[in-house]
Amino acid sequence: MSLQPISARQRLIQSALELFTAQGVSATTTRQIAEKAEVNEVTLFRNFGNKHGLLLAVLEESAAFKNLGESLVRRATPPGNVYQALKDYASDSLHALERVPEFVRSVVGEADQFPTENRRALGRGLTEANGYVAQYLATVIQQGDLNTYLPAEKLASLLNGMILGYAVIEFTSEFHELWENRDDFLENLVELFLHGAMSSTPESTIEALSGSLITKEVADLPAGLVHEILRQARKLGIKDYALAYVLFGAGLSPKEIVNLQRSHQINDIHGHFLQITTPGYIRQVPVNQWILGKRYGSYTNNPLIKWLKSRKDNNAEMFLDEATKPISEAELLGHWQAWTEKLLTPQGRSPEIAQAQHTWCVEMLMRGVSLENLSIFTGCDRTQLQPYARRAREKAALEQATRLDHKPA
Secondary structure, three states: OOOOOOOHHHHHHHHHHHHHHHHOOOOOOHHHHHHHHOOOHHHHHHHHOOHHHHHHHHHHHOOHHHHHHHHHHHOOOOOOOHHHHHHHHHHHHHHHHHOOHHHHHHHHHHHHHOOHHHHHHHHHHHHHHHHHHHHHHHHHHHOOOOEEOOOHHHHHHHHHHHHHHHHHHHHHOOOOOOOOOHHHHHHHHHHHHHHHHEEOOOHHHHHHHHOOOOOOOOOOOOHHHHHHHHHHHHHOOHHHHHHHHHHHHHOOOHHHHHOOEHHHEEEEOOEEEEEEEEOOEEEEEEOOOEEOOEEOOOOOOOHHHHHHHHOOOOOOEOOEOOOOOEOOHHHHHHHHHHHOOOOOOOOOOOOOOHHHHHHHHHHHHHOOOOHHHHHHHHOOOHHHHHHHHHHHHHHHHHHHHHHHHHOOO
C-alpha cells in the first residue's frame, strides 16, 4: 500500500518550522520557506496569508507541548517517584527547547512584533503544557504523595515558568554563573518546587515510611559501640542477634521490623535484600554483611538467615515473641535495652534504638551510596536526608585529618 503524499500545506509548515528553528523567525523569508517546501510563494500566501499566518499554524499544530505533557501524566498511573518524574519532565522540556534555540530566541525577542493572534497561539500552547502538568500534580496530590497550599494549576505554572526562564537565560547569556551546570539547576529546581511550593508526604505517612529517620540532628553511633551491641545481642540468643543485625545491617525502623514477613526476604549468592511494604509504597533494602568495618556472615549465611532456618513454626511473621505471636515495637525496644544495658554513647547517654537507623544511613553514604539511591532505600526524599549527608561529610573530613596526622612529616 503506497503512503499518502504530504500536502503542500504540511510541507510548508514543516519547512517553516525547520527554518525558524535554524535561523529564527525574522531572518526567514517566505521565499526560503516556499523553496524548501518546493512550492511557489503564491501557494504559501493562499494557505496562510503571510509569514505570521504560517507561524501561527506552526505554533498551533506542533505536538511538542502535548507530547511532553502526556509523557508526564502517564507517570502518575501507577504512581512513581515524584522527584524523578518532575526532574525528568524538566530535563525533557529543556532538551526539547534546546533543539530549537533560534526559534526560542525569536519567539522571546520578537514576540512584540507578532500579530495578536500569534501571541494568543503561543499562550494557548503554554496553557496546554500547563494543563498536562497540572493533571499530573493533581493526581499525585490526590494519591496523598504531596501536600500543598496552592492549586495544581498554579504549581504547574510555577514549574513551567522556571523551566522556560532557565532556557531563555541559557540561550541568551553564555557567561553567567547562576548554576554550575544543567543538572545542578534541575536538582535545585525540583527540591525548591517540592519543598517550597509544595510539602512532601504528610507527617503520618513519613512515619509509616521511615519511622524515626526524619530528624534535624543525626546521632550515629561509633563503630566500637555498635560491635559491642551486636556482641551483647548474640550472647542473648539467635533471635536477638538477628534483630540487632537487621537494625544495623538494613537500617530499618522498629515499625518496619515488626511488620516484616518471612516472604519479604530475598537472598541468593549475589545479594540479600528485604522488601518493605507500606500502604501504596514498596521498596527493597539491602542487608549489609559489612557493618562499620566488620563482617557478619555472607549473603547466604548471616544472623538473619540462621534465625529463620532455626524456626520450626509455620507463622508468616519474620520475628515472633516467646508466645509465638508477632513481636511488637515495645518488645523490640525491650530487647534493645537488654543489649545496651550499662553501655553509653560518647555523649554519656544510653544508646537509643533510633540511632541504629542513623548509623546505617551515615555508613551507606560514607561507603559511596548516592543521596538519590539512599532516598530509594529509605523512602525519604533528598532534602529530608540532607542531615545525614552533612554528617557523612563531617566524618569523612575527620577521618582525612586523622590520616594526615598519622603520616610522618
